Amino acid sequence: MKKGKWLVLIGIVILLVGLIAGAAVLYQKLSEDYGGSNLMQGSQAQDQTGAAAEYAAPDFTVIDEQGNEVKLSDYRGKPVVLNFWATWCYYCKQEMPDFDKAYAKYPDVQFLMVNVTDGVQETMASAKEYVGQEGFQFDVFFDTELEAATAYYVTGLPATFFIDKDGNLVTRGSGMLDFETLEKGIRIITD
DSSP, X not given: OHHHHHHHHHHHHHHHHHHHHXXXXXXXXXXXXXXXXXXXXSSSEEOTTSSEEOOBOOOOEEEOTTSOEEEGXXXXXXXXXXXXXXXXXXXXXXXXXXXXXXXXHOTTSEEEEEEOOOSSSOOHHHHHHHHHHHTOOSOEEEOTTOHHHHHTTOOSSSEEEEEOTTSBEEEEEESOOOHHHHHHHHHHHHO
C-alpha cells in the first residue's frame, strides 16, 4: 500500500511540474508577442509567398449625431482611424483627449470614433453628454446595431484600427493608446 501511495504522489508532482513548465513557456511567448507597443507588429501581413498581403477593412453602417447612416466605405480615398469606445470604459476615457489632439493635428485623416451603443450600458444620450462635457471636437458615430463591433470582432474596449486610403486594414491597436502610439499608427497609414 505504501508503495502505491508513493507512486500516486510522484505522479502528482510530475504533473504539477509539467503544468508549471507549460505555464512558464506560455507566459514567455505571450510576453514576446505583446511586449513594448500596443500596435501589432508590422504594417501588413504576409501571404504564403512572403509578399505583402492587403486585407480589405470590413464595411459597416453606423449613425451620426443627427441619425444619418454612415458607412466606412464613404471615406474611401482617405486614411481612417477607427476607434471603438464607451463612456463606461475607463481606458477609453483616458485615451480620448489624445484622439482629440490627433484629430486637430491630422486634418487629412478621418477619425471614426464609434460609440458601442448597446442601449443598456451605453445610450446615445449618455455618449453625447460625455463628449459635450469634455469638449471633444471629433465626430462621434453610434453603433446602435453593433454591426461595426461585430464586423471587427471587438471583444474589449478600447479598440483601434488603422485603415489606409485604399480601404485596407493595415494595423490595429490593442487596449488604450497614448498619443505617441496613436501617431505611429497614423504614420503607417499616411506614408
